[in-house]
Amino acid sequence: MQTPRAFYTVQKVKASTKHRFLMNHKFSTLALALSLLGTASCNDFLDQYSQDRVVAKSVQDLNELLVGDVYLKSEAVNKGVSANTYGFINILDDDINTTGTSQQGNIGNTAWTHTVAPMYGYFTWQQDVRYNYGRTSKNNDDATIKKLYTRINHVNNIVELIENMPHSTQEDDALYHRVKGEALFVRSQFYFTLANLYGRPYRLDSANVDLCVPLKLTSYVEHQKDKETQFSRATNAEVYAQMAKDLETAASELTTAPQPDRFRLHRASAEAANLLLSRVYLYMQRWNDAEKAARKVVQSPRAKLTPIAALQSGKPFLTRNNPEILFTQGSNYLAATDRNTSLTGAPADYCVTQELYDLFSEYDARRNAFFSKNSLSDSLGLTNKYERTNEANHISDGFTLRTAEAYLNLAEALVMQGKEAEANSVLHQLQRQRIDDKLDDRTGEELVNEIRNERRRELCFEGHRWFDLRRYSVLEKHPLHKTVVHAFNAYTEQNSFLTTHLFTLPSGDAAYTFSLPESFVSFDKVPMPNNLRPERVEVKKPRELPELPKEDEEGGNTDTPNSADSPSTGA
Secondary structure (H helix, E strand, O other), rough: OOOOOOOOOOEEEEOOOOHHHHHHOOOHHHHHHHHOOOOOOOOOOOOOEEEEEEOOHHHHHHHHHHHHHOOOOOOOOOOOOOOOOOOOOHHHHHHHHOOHHHHHOOOOOHHHHHHHHOOHHOOOOOEEEEEEEOOEEEOOOOHHHHOOOHHHHHHHHHHHHHHOOOOOOOOHHHHHHHHHHHHHHHHHHHHHHHHHHHOOOOOOOOOOOOOOOOOOOOOOOOOOOOOOOOOOEEEHHHHHHHHHHHHHHHHHHHHHOOOOOOHHHOOOOOOHHHHHHHHHHHOOOOOHHHHHHHHHHHOOOHHHHHOOOHOOOOOOOOOOOOOOEEEEEOOOOOOOOOOOOOOOOOOOOOEHHHHHHOOOOHHHHHHHOOOOOOOOOOOOOOOOEEOOOOOOOOOOOOOEEEEEHHHHHHHHHHEEEEEEEEEEEHHHHHHHHOOOOOOOOOOOHHHHHHHHHHHHHHHHHHHHHHHHHHHHHOOOOOOOOOEEEEEEEEEEEOOOOOEEEEEEOOOOOOHHHOOOOHHHOOOOOOOOOOOOOOOOOOOOOOOOOOOOHHHOOOOOOOOOOHHHHHHHHHO
């Protein structure tokens, strides 16, 4: 981890025995040890004083920390979906499946060993997502939680320190408000991700008791050596309330000091904060508050929609030049440069479901702009929604916020309040930029379903659908219950089709909530309560498993070899 250039003050710090253990533990729960900002190495921490604790002296120092160690970097991804930070989110839902058996013999061995077999636990919603097909090796399941809590801890330092930072000049005062607003926004986005992976869906009748994730808001190590349990899981009500509070403040701070246009893409703005706030309120079923937040976005002159003429077949849609992208951070796993292992290749290991494709009418420009038929199979590829590049893709497939969602959030909030005429109007404002056909008004359940279908069409493969299925099942108004089916196609070492395993995920299944990583749960003397995922059994008995490739057996960790985003690289 690189220390921002302006951090120079050195202090000696003696650590307690338990604190020293935390620094050398395989997974430092909640990244508590990172209260020592900028720690470069912990190898000798058991025997020596820390000599590299650094202290910020200005808002510019905190700004550099925010840029260098809080925001997720855009990293080049080579082999497609993985267990690295949030790289699995788009293979969980009903918009994706594995390629059909008509492709047998065309799927590359690298595809099976790098993205299909290792991701078996995620794709088929297994009790333990770490294991590959055949259980010969396992991924690190703590990559996402480790990386996000590490960055949350940096945010906590920024939020704590910035209140006492001098900001008497006009320039420093503007930077003070922006850094504070950005820090709170990012903390909320990370907690939103963690809450919807490891916490139960937000239910109005049980949010006060449903366990979510530990809520870490302080920069210091909260350790009492005599306690058997150091950390506890907050409730959904507590975590969501904190997110809403942070985002309200973030939007206010970023309105006071607007983000310069040159930083629009990768740094938070008031529009991004209000958009995420509207999403949080949707999940909380606070429809009026969601309406207010979403309306602020659609009324902003900075929030634009991409015109239908820009949706051209063969041209990537979500690029850094798309004016409706309000914010993005992190990597893009779907647009992998290896065509054989990405959703965008021909042939590819994963494919778009026919069900999703059929939601697009022939008059919908997105159908040909987003998708294509794979030439060597009957599978659908997500060919042009994202831009493939040999370098880092600037648009994340999991942490992107854009104007289109604001219209969808607003339409949903309106219809849930019975404001059907206005909901139709808002929905049509978006659809007229996508569909060259007459748009009909709808009412009641039909209108609710159309808003949901439009959300599925517009935001496909942007990390929304899995979370939407979770929340739809617990809504008090217009709940949606759907069973998802995934077909896992197994191949031999020689690329011959072996068998298809079918797995089903009923609505409201406990597998919609991930189990906390083993290292996370077992940190304390008394293990943290975990989420109990059921054992997932295939619908039909497969043939005998083949012997897996040697590289899968010997690797120990078959995760995508992306060193820049690997858990071992620290923050």
